[in-house]
Amino acid sequence: MAELIADYQPGYSMEHRFYKDPEIYETEVRNILLKHWILAGHVSQVPNPGDFFLFEFDRESVIVIRTREGEIKAHLNVCRHRGSHICLEKEGNAKLLTCPYHAWSFDLDGNLVAARLMADDFDKSKNGLHAAHVALVGGLVFVCLADEPPSLDGMREDLADVFETFGFDHMKLAASKTFPIAANWKLAVENYQECYHCTPSHQEYAKIHALALAPEKFGELKKDFLETGNSAIRTRESSFYFDRAKPGEEGYQYGRNPLLRGMKSGSLGGEEVAPLLGKIDRHDGGASEFMVGPLSFFLIYNDHMVGYRFVPNSHDSCSCDVFWFVRDDAEEGRDYDLEKLTWLWDITTQADEEIIVNNQKGVDSHYYAPGRLSEMESFEQSFLNWYLTALKGE
Template sequence: MPVRAHCENPDRRTLADLIREYRPGYSLEQRFYKDPEIYKAEIKSIFLKHWMLAGHVSQIPEAGDFFLFEFDVESVIVVRTKEGAVKAHLNVCRHRGSRICLEKEGRSKLLTCPYHAWSYDLNGKLMTARQMGTDFKKADNGLHPVHVELVGGLIFVSLAEKPLSLAGMKEDLADVFETFGFDNMKLAAQKSFPIAANWKLAAENYQECYHCAPSHQEYAKVHAMALSKEAFAAHREKYLAALAGKVRTQESPYYFDQAKAGEEGYQYARNPLLSGMESGSLGGKGIAPLLGTIAEFDGGASEFMVGPVSFFLIYNDHMVGYRFTPTSHETCCCDVFWFVRGDADEGIDYDLETLTWLWDITTQSDEEIIVNNQQGVNSHFYTSGRLSEMESFEQHFLNWYLSSMKDSISNTSKGQ
């Protein structure tokens, strides 16, 4: 008897049904990765609510410097004002909605719409609008503001009307930010990787290292995370005992499903590299000046995560940032950032190709993995699969995701 395709009977279940029927310990059902209506709910309940990494202050050192942060249909102008502040505005003219900044980055004294020449100052205040009538008020037509928070030099933005608080994270991890010199870093490089897959598959891939040993040979030669669950636990226990307080080892609760009410989720942990390894590089050797108050390589690296799509790996000599953003229900983008100490000079203190090598090659491999994953999920015969013991972080992500979507359904039913 031939196998019958699952698509013969259309799935008429609601989002609430799908969430209620989810089986812990398994991957999500197909519609979570393919349904454009579910995607629309995600944008509203996740991407218009949570904090996301936009960039770094070193990208806008002078007044008038700006760059764009974009996802889905949204575009945000991040700009340095004349007063030296970092501000963000929606890239939407208040006249008839045209994009104002068309270049990805640049410098300008005013933000001028190319359509009808409405001009705004760097704080978003409307300065000129021709022939608008005596009843028109410029003060009521400034650019829509976007909330900005700085974590050291990292720029986070939230499009929420009332954003979640980052105060708890800043207080809890103040020692981490000081140790690694978050106030004294600069962006050395940034690369974007378009991926033909739903954003959750990209985020989920980052959550687990079950695939690291078979898929990332370069990574597996440096990071102990690629070991089996038992081998990694033993190696980590030995590493933390030997660390003896040189760098903070106290973990923050895994953030996806354990964030406090009204606060943005975050997580911090210190993990070992393989024995003899110093940094994320070819051969595992140090490749840049030590960060912050770090005095020596101690054979480890820190995981720092904030919000649902912003992740950081902090080596002793540089930091790598990852950001996963949707571009449609079928596509997403992975942006990778490399940070070094603020006074480090390229070509003297570090070589850019050497600095970016490991996570460039790893991300290229991940892109192929994630696209293959999406193609399999697209099959009429895809069903949810059992998660392994090495995919516990992914389970946390799925718990958080489903809770967020459930809350969005509840708020919609209440008319919020």
């Protein structure tokens, strides 16, 4: 593996073993996937004490739950007796977390409160559920399984004005959808990093977003956008992401880009599809990109936010989970139509699923060889640089 990493040639895609080798995948799980913050969901999914949902990836299942005190906590869905899953439903409400195998019961904080017919010297206090770290970014719930997760303090401080402007504390989850993808997770993430494919593959997206334009035309449009944009929406970029992340901190990135002229939102015809978010008082013809860690991505329009989460299931399969967020006082049917709200990123992700699977099929070929990256794939190059370093555990 060290030799394979050392042989990588910058400016090109990676050797096919990185997308096929189960041993490399297991190293990724240990050195990357278990060590970073991943979007688990939103507080609006657990409004009441005892409400829970499962967040699952690879071989892990995490219970995200609201405690009786109103806190959001996360526990590994692994009974401390013989390891059975405790919660078998994807979501629900529970007064206790009771294992269906031998009826060990845990309270909402993860403490073991009942274990039938155990010896007198058995100590319940030492057999609570394994806890996962939880961090809230507004109402977004992030989970990390590392013993010492990377800090989010730099991101919170740097982007405090962004979170306030868009009202991150005042959103709710309007819809979500899962797209299973028969491909290695990195191909899905790499696909998200570049818009070189947007014009040929996403005609609906390319009619709304300027990022699909050639670099020269995009640069001209962005320059004009930054000079005439809404000053209430931050346009200054922050890029501490992937290979630019600060030591000990989670990587993140924020930037604001123009839509095509006349477009207001990511929708059919570029029309507004929900009430304006947070402190936004008008459409400025832009949308913000916000990324946290290697698997969680957000696109913030002025009237709604779309979240993307790529989670691996095995070395040759992954899932793309898409979330749509609106202002927390917006009502479906009155303030927004769900079909119109979800249209663009539903159809775009369906196309991406096909693209990524076809990419995997080609990478599987005996005749695949790393290809030269274009100017529009610079962010993908940043991801590859970071990935190869992280794979070594550095």
